[in-house]
Amino acid sequence: MSIKNPISTTVLCATLLWGASAGVYANEDKRQFVEMPKMMQAHQLANMRDHLMAINEILMSMAANDLDKAAKIAESRLGMSSLSTHGAGHMAKVIPKGMATIGQNMHKAASRFALKAEEGDILPAYKALQEITAGCVACHAAYKTRK
Numbered sequence: 001m002s003i004k005n006p007i008s009t010t011v012l013c014a015t016l017l018w019g020a021s022a023g024v025y026a027n028e029d030k031r032q033f034v035e036m037p038k039m040m041q042a043h044q045l046a047n048m049r050d051h052l053m054a055i056n057e058i059l060m061s062m063a064a065n066d067l068d069k070a071a072k073i074a075e076s077r078l079g080m081s082s083l084s085t086h087g088a089g090h091m092a093k094v095i096p097k098g099m100a101t102i103g104q105n106m107h108k109a110a111s112r113f114a115l116k117a118e119e120g121d122i123l124p125a126y127k128a129l130q131e132i133t134a135g136c137v138a139c140h141a142a143y144k145t146r147k
Contacts, residue, residue, distance in 0.1 A: 031144040036094045047086050071117035078110035106135030
């Protein structure tokens with residue numbers, strides 16, 4: 001099977017996943033509430049927004065067939081080398097172990113994606129990108145910081 005437009009496929013899958021999850025949350029939100037100081041909550045929200053912007057920039061770079069740029073964005077903004085800029089050490093003190101594990105796995109997936117993208121083959125890079133977004137989906141499905 002050949003993917004004619006991988007970006008459209010990615011957007012379609014994300015939209016379908018969002019739609020399916022919205023139906024689940026409409027009835028009863030069973031996610032675990034994670035209480036944290038307001039300042040940390042704001043910091044975490046800013047981090048997640050930057051993660052989303054980074055994923056968008058990665059997709060734009062991939063659409064332009066610039067896998068080197070996608071790799072640099074992934075490693076510097078999402079990968080293991082980005083942890084100090086995100087204040088991950090401070091956040092780990094207030095979040096549940098499972099949430100921390102999901103986050104760490106997402107950062108590791110971003111570093112793996114960067115390596116895969118540097119190889120220059122777009123389809124394996126897209127597959128590796130999905131591991132990053134799977135971490136986002138898993139965390140948002142299991143945890144919330146607002147009641």
